[in-house]
Amino acid sequence: MQYCSKGHENPDGSKFCLHCGEKMEPEKNQMAVNQSIQAGITLGDRYLIIRQLGQGGFGKTYLAEDINRFRELCVIKEFAPQVQTAYVLQKAEELFQREATVLYKLQHPQIPRFREFFRSKLGEKEYLFIVQDYVAGENYRSLLDSRSYKGMYFSETEVKQLLQQILPVLDYIHSMGVIHRDISPDNLILRNPQTPTEAALPILID
Template sequence: MSQSYIIKAEIPSGTMIDNRYIIQKLLGQGGLGRTYLAYDTRRFNEACVLKEFAPTGSGENALEKCRNLFKREARILHQLAHPQIPRFLACFEGDGRLFLVQEFVDGKTYSFVLRERQDLEETFSEIEVIQWLKSLLPVLGYIHQHNIIHRDISPDNIMLPDGENLPVLIDFGVGKQIANLNENTTPDHMSFVGKMSLVGKVGYAPREQISLGLCSPSSDLYALGVTAVVLLTGRDPSFLMDQYSLEWRWRSYTKVTNDFARVLEKLLADTPKQRYQSSKEVLTDLERLGQFQVMGSSTVLDFPSTVIEQKSQPTFTTRQPHYQYPQTTASSARSSYSQQQYPVIEPQPQPQPQQSSLNPAFIQRCQQELAYYIGPIASLVVEEILEQTPQISPYQFIEFLAREIPDASAGVEFRKHLFS
């Protein structure tokens, strides 16, 4: 990977990327790259988000981290199909840059919504936050059932789409795919994945995640609880925690019922064992709060002029992921969250890049054929197989690719096309 990933400047408005996407404007910028609003000329100029991965640091470590995050987010987004998670549309490399393409969510982050409230000397009410939690907890339950931990939940990474009622969870760039359950895992470790990179927003991520790199579904629930008290109080987490005892002192900044306070305190428990272990547990306790069963036919949730109808959570069909990750089986992905165990994962050494012995035109044709069956994730599948087995024969290469196609008959068809 060349140094061009570091020195590339912001892409000007009006630039055509990959002969398809027209850059409209810069949406955001951080240490690992930029996010652009773009129009997809092959989909009637539909708005989309181009996420460019390009670290601002230097050296091989920064470059490798950038590429790993690019692959990680592409894999995670590819297997998720939920109405409250932006759709993954494509991934590609062009002009010395790495790009992910996602559905564009036209709306505001909850950080922005909270600032609007504060300008009016208001914050979110107890009823609003309860409804907000009920809307987001099923999303967390969904990603946890797919063995994914978000690890970066905060008001910046939750959006309220314009004209919509349900919040949307965004930015899976530091999300983590967890290995399949291990029958020998002890109860004391069943919720944890160890020795990860230390990621997460300080103040929102729990102590074990920031200090040790350990995270679990309960750490996502902790961050959701912190976000909830921030919406209630309008204060940064640093103001809500005692600097000497490191205990939460958020209740003095807002008024909530004791029953709801107990739910929040359990979400914010410092010890993972004392927290809720699943979204379902939190939802069960929220439903038991009798005073919030029904208060008229609607409840204000986002803006003073917007009303949210209290409806049951929407149902949808889960898309079976095409690309199966190492140590993750279809049965473990389908197993209920309450039965899952999360073993410690040792970091795997990165393979040294080697030159492939296959003809580039042949590789491109294989990738195009594979993309027909499994979509844009095909480029990453091809890349990883070549990295792991650079001296692979054409026959073996086709066989490896065919195994990534979930449907057996489609795999046979794929082989026939390429062997012919």
């Protein structure tokens, strides 16, 4: 993928941005994507990286162990924008810090709990990180793909149940003045019940 100076995503080889029309100049506007943080590295003398979970336009996520909390699993989101122009970098960092502020305010059983926002140096480079609780389960994109592969889909009853379970979460974040802007199967995880009596509920992430 290529990115213009405003952060819009375009297919490789694009001469102009499909969103804003800006002329694409990869040599001037882009640098190599940040290398992933390797498993086994400990961040902030506390979080032991196990593996990378995913990557988006402005960040990467890792599964880690919290050494200070009996090696509890947690998720670490790294500030790692793929576009490195000064303007986009500044705006992306502002949004990343705003995300941390928003997550700190949100307290809901269907939203991963915010743990920490911190900076850490690896070599000569300083990194920004957000730490949240880890949610054991499978996202709805994976569940849908598994069913599609077998020629199956979610039933009307299941879709209604999902809406009934996730709409109260959206109502809560809206009451806090927050809009998610990316409700999708990738950002909904069906949590594995931790006890026999606990319900399998969708968890809103990202």
